[in-house]
Amino acid sequence: xxxxxxxxxxxxxxxxxxxxxxxxxxxxxxxxxxxxxxxxxxxxxxxxxxxxxxxxxxxxxxxxxxxxxxxxxxxxxxxxxxxxxxxxxxxxxxxxxxxxxxxxxxxxxxxxxxxxxxxxxxxxxxxxxxxxxxxxxxxxxxxxxxxxxxxxxxxxxxxxxxxxxxxxxxxxxxxxxxxxxxxxxxxxxxxxxxxxxxxxxxxxxxxxxxxxxxxxxxxxxxxxxxxxxxxxxxxxxxxxxxxxxxxxxxxxxxxxxxxxxxxxxxx
Amino acid sequence: xxxxxxxxxxxxxxxxxxxxxxxxxxxxxxxxxxxxxxxxxxxxxxxxxxxxxxxxxxxxxxxxxxxxxxxxxxxxxxxxxxxxxxxxxxxxxxxxxxxxxxxxxxxxxxxxxxxxxxxxxxxxxxxxxxxxxxxxxxxxxxxxxxxxxxxxxxxxxxxxxxxxxxxxxxxxxxxxxxxxxxxxxxxxxxxxxxxxxxxxxxxxxxxxxxxxxxxxxxxxxxxxxxxxxxxxxxxxxxxxxxxxxxxxxxxxxxxxxxxxxxxxxxxxxxxxxxxxxxxxxxxxxxxxxxxxxxxxxxxxxxxxxxxxxxxxxxxxxxxx
Numbered sequence: 001x002x003x004x005x006x007x008x009x010x011x012x013x014x015x016x017x018x019x020x021x022x023x024x025x026x027x028x029x030x031x032x033x034x035x036x037x038x039x040x041x042x043x044x045x046x047x048x049x050x051x052x053x054x055x056x057x058x059x060x061x062x063x064x065x066x067x068x069x070x071x072x073x074x075x076x077x078x079x080x081x082x083x084x085x086x087x088x089x090x091x092x093x094x095x096x097x098x099x100x101x102x103x104x105x106x107x108x109x110x111x112x113x114x115x116x117x118x119x120x121x122x123x124x125x126x127x128x129x130x131x132x133x134x135x136x137x138x139x140x141x142x143x144x145x146x147x148x149x150x151x152x153x154x155x156x157x158x159x160x161x162x163x164x165x166x167x168x169x170x171x172x173x174x175x176x177x178x179x180x181x182x183x184x185x186x187x188x189x190x191x192x193x194x195x196x197x198x199x200x201x202x203x204x205x206x207x208x209x210x211x212x213x214x215x216x217x218x219x220x221x222x223x224x225x226x227x228x229x230x231x232x233x234x235x236x237x238x239x240x241x242x243x244x245x246x247x248x249x250x251x252x253x254x255x256x257x258x259x260x261x262x263x264x265x266x267x
Numbered sequence: 268x269x270x271x272x273x274x275x276x277x278x279x280x281x282x283x284x285x286x287x288x289x290x291x292x293x294x295x296x297x298x299x300x301x302x303x304x305x306x307x308x309x310x311x312x313x314x315x316x317x318x319x320x321x322x323x324x325x326x327x328x329x330x331x332x333x334x335x336x337x338x339x340x341x342x343x344x345x346x347x348x349x350x351x352x353x354x355x356x357x358x359x360x361x362x363x364x365x366x367x368x369x370x371x372x373x374x375x376x377x378x379x380x381x382x383x384x385x386x387x388x389x390x391x392x393x394x395x396x397x398x399x400x401x402x403x404x405x406x407x408x409x410x411x412x413x414x415x416x417x418x419x420x421x422x423x424x425x426x427x428x429x430x431x432x433x434x435x436x437x438x439x440x441x442x443x444x445x446x447x448x449x450x451x452x453x454x455x456x457x458x459x460x461x462x463x464x465x466x467x468x469x470x471x472x473x474x475x476x477x478x479x480x481x482x483x484x485x486x487x488x489x490x491x492x493x494x495x496x497x498x499x500x501x502x503x504x505x506x507x508x509x510x511x512x513x514x515x516x517x518x519x520x521x522x523x524x525x526x527x528x529x530x531x532x533x534x535x536x537x538x539x540x541x542x543x544x545x546x547x548x549x550x551x552x553x554x555x556x557x558x559x560x561x562x563x564x565x566x567x568x569x570x571x572x573x574x575x576x577x578x579x580x581x582x583x584x585x586x587x
Contacts, residue, residue, distance in 0.1 A: 053563050079569040091561050095582030104578065105568030155568060 001026035001064075002190050003050070003083075003159055008061035010042075010049045015059070018213060019045045022061070025208040025218040027159070027192055032185060034193040034201040034221055036228055037210035043194045044088065046210065047161045050192075051085045052078045066158070079105070082158030088167055088194075090148040094136040098147055101135050105155035119150040122183050124176060142173050146180075153184060160184065161192040166200045178203050198225055226250065230262035273302060273309055276380045277349035280408040283439055286376070291345035298342035303328060305350045306357060316340055317371075327358030327388075332373070336366035336396075343404075346375040353414070354384035361389065367396035367426070375405040382443060383414030393423040397454075400430045407437040407445075413471025415443035423451045425459060427484060433461040435476075438584045441468050447476040455484030455513075463493045464584045467501025470530065474501075479508035482516035482546065489518040493535070496580045500530040508538045511546030522552040525583065527576060 008023040020042035027033040035043050048056040050063060052075040062071045070078055084105065093101075102116040103109070117127040123146040133139070135147065145165065152160045162181075166174050181191060181203050195201050207224035209216040209231070217227050229238035238255060278288045290296035293310030299317040302310035306327050313319045316338030321330040334340060350357055365371060379385050395401045409415035425431045431453075437445065442465065453459050465474045474497075480489040495503040507520035522535035537550035557579045565575035 051563075051567055055559070075563060075566040076569060076571050079567050084569075085567050087564055091558070091564055093561065093579065093582050095585035096578070100578075104565060104570060151568065 002029040002066060003027040003192070004064040005050070006062045006064070008046075008049065008063060009059050010045055010056055011059050013055045019056075020049070020210065020213045020215075023210075023215045025215055027190060028206065029158075029190055030185070030188070031206055032181060032191040032193060032204040034195060034204035034207040034224075035210055036195060036198075036201050036207055036224065038196060038232065041210040042213045043196070043210055044163050047085060047163050047192070047194050050161065051075055051083060079155075079157075083161070084152050084155055084157040084159070085161045085163060086145075086148045086152045086165065088163040088165075089141075090144055092136050092139065092144065094134055096135045097131075098133050098135060099131045101147065102151050102154045105151060105157075107156060115154055116150075119154040122153055122187075123147075123150045123180055125150065149180065149184075153187065153189075156187070157189060159190045159192060161194065163194045164196070165193070166195060166197055174200065198228075201225060222250070226255065226258055227262075230259045235259050271304065271307075271309060273304060273347075274349060274351040276351050277304075277347070277378045280378045280380050280440070281347070281376045281406070283408070284376075284406045284436065286374070286406065290343070291347060291374075296342070296345075298344055299340075300345040300347070301330060301332070302345075302347045303349065303357075303359070305352060305355060310347075314340070314342075316369075317344060319344075324358075324360075326356045327360065329360045330362070332361060332363045334365040334369040334371045337368045338366075338371070339369070340371040343372040343374045346373060347378070348376070348387070348389075349378045350385055350387070351379075351381055352385070353381050356386045357388070359387075359389040359391070361391045363391065363393045365395045365399045365401050368398045369396065370400040372402040372404065375403065377405070377417070378408045379415050379417075380408065380410050380440075381412075382410040383412045385414060386416045387418070389419035389421070391419065391421040393421060395423065395425045395429050395431055397426040398428045399426060401425075402432045402434070404434045405436065407435075407442070408440045409437075409443045409445075411441055413441040413443045413469055415445075417443065418446045420448045421450070423449070425451060425453045425457045427455040427457060429454075430458045431460070433459075433463075435461075435463045435465075436584075437465040437474070439466075442466070442472045442474050444472075445474045445476070447478075449476075449478045451478075451480045451489075453480060453482050453484060453487040453489060453516075455486060457484060457487045459487070459489035459491075461489070461491045463491075463495075463505070465495045465503060466580065466584060467495070467497040467503050467531070468499060470500030472497075472501040475504045475506075477506040477508065479506075479510075480518060481510045481512060482518050482548075483512050485514045485516065487513060487516045491518075491520045493520075493522045494524070494583055495533060496525040496527065496583070497531040497533045498580075499528040502532045504532075504534045504536070506536045506538060507550065509548050509550075510539070511541035511543055511548040514543050514545045516543065516546045518546075518548045520548075520550040522550075522554075523583065524552075524554045525556060525580060526554065527556070527580075
């Protein structure tokens with residue numbers, strides 16, 4: 001496993017409440033692994049804790065990366081080990097050019113421009129149009145997200161966490177993003193995808209369901225998605241959108257059984 | 268006029284602001300230029316539409332710079348006030364006049380690379396006529412020893428329908444003691460934009476800047492932006508003053524200051540006053556550190572907190 005979380009608990013900054021509790025899952029190297037769950041289930045907070053942000057300290061459990069215990073490492077050390085995060089709403093720092101921004105995390109500083117051009121092409125931004133632009137309000141939300149993705153690609157991390165990469169984007173753009181994820185994967189990067197959308201998650205090989213701050217299941221993604229639908233009581237939605245006849249992952253009997261089990265569990 | 272070549276150290280420090288020095292070495296470049304080496308004039312070149320006169324006095328010079336009526340000056344006029352001695356007094360008394368219907372950019376470079384007990388003073392008068400577009404870009408470098416005392420005072424009259432833009436940059440090296448006073452009187456329909464950037468890097472750096480705009484003419488408009496950072500004991504105090512004294516005038520003052528390390532101080536005092544009921548004057552000030560999220564984002568790219576902060580300061584001081 002590239003990343004392993006063992007019974008990880010993350011409280012709020014003031015330690016008065018628990019955000020996620022006893023989280024246990026692993027991410028295989030080279031895979032796309034989605035963390036799914038409804039709004040408020042703790043997905044982004046968990047990503048911040050994996051990144052080591054100071055406001056999301058792990059109070060219990062351990063995080064391992066490449067077999068090394070990184071629980072007590074700071075954000076910079078984790079980034080240097082090869083972990084990074086593409087933010088849901090990345091900041092606009094007027095005064096920083098796209099080229100400078102992309103260069104910040106590059107390991108090889110000898111051919112910065114070539115690397116930046118390559119990263120921009122991967123996220124389908126024209127280098128000529130963007131490389132000298134500033135990271136300011138003139139960029140749309142979609143453009144800013146692509147530049148964030150390009151910056152993470154330019155780092156060549158081992159693990160890139162994408163926090164709600166679809167938020168605020170229209171469907172055409174989302175389709176484009178899914179293609180970009182596959183390009184990133186071919187660069188030997190492992191992707192941990194944070195999303196609450198099933199269509200985004202379907203690019204994933206594996207998934208973990210977070211529900212009310214707890215990890216309910218880690219498995220191949222369709223299985224996790226099925227459990228998510230069962231927990232949310234979305235049976236028709238599940239049958240209609242995820243497991244249609246021509247693209248069925250499971251038989252209808254199996255879907256019925258999972259929903260029944262979930263129903264019984266609740267009662 | 269001195270025949271000595273212009274000191275390399277001064278030229279290098281100007282290049283560090285990404286300015287092409289070939290444009291203002293005497294005999295090179297197209298623009299008009301006035302170069303001062305301590306208290307000696309070492310270069311003075313006029314071009315069509317620009318009158319430049321200078322006279323050496325004890326401890327400095329008196330200079331007249333006149334842009335003739337109707338002239339559109341394509342290449343910037345360069346003023347270079349350099350001192351490569353450690354100490355001494357350099358005093359500049361410029362009178363800058365842009366006659367009606369003119370367009371010009373003046374680039375002033377004040378460079379004191381070895382300053383250690385050096386005093387530079389300026390007492391400038393600017394008269395910008397009607398329908399002018401006048402840009403004054405000023406870059407400073409005061410060496411690395413916090414050893415300069417720099418005290419420029421300027422009074423500016425901006426005529427009707429004119430646009431005046433002031434860009435002051437003191438972000439490289441160690442500023443030393445800096446006291447800047449700028450009073451701008453804006454007439455009818457004029458537009459004033461002033462951007463001031465300064466970075467105090469150590470205990471010997473104290474920067475005090477007072478930018479004042481008096482909106483005296485109907486519909487005059489102004490924006491003063493002051494950005495500063497103080498680090499490791501540095502001190503920055505910025506006064507941004509705007510008075511709305513005429514109908515439908517509109518002024519805004521913005522101060523942004525970042526303070527880093529123990530003993531550093533940043534103070535911002537926006538002072539606004541409106542005496543005409545149809546005028547609008549506003550201010551905005553922020554002091555402190557960068558948002559944690561910005562630091563997190565840069566640290567997640569492998570930068571240390573200090574490196575991330577330096578990048579953010581650099582970015583802040585590059586903003587328009």
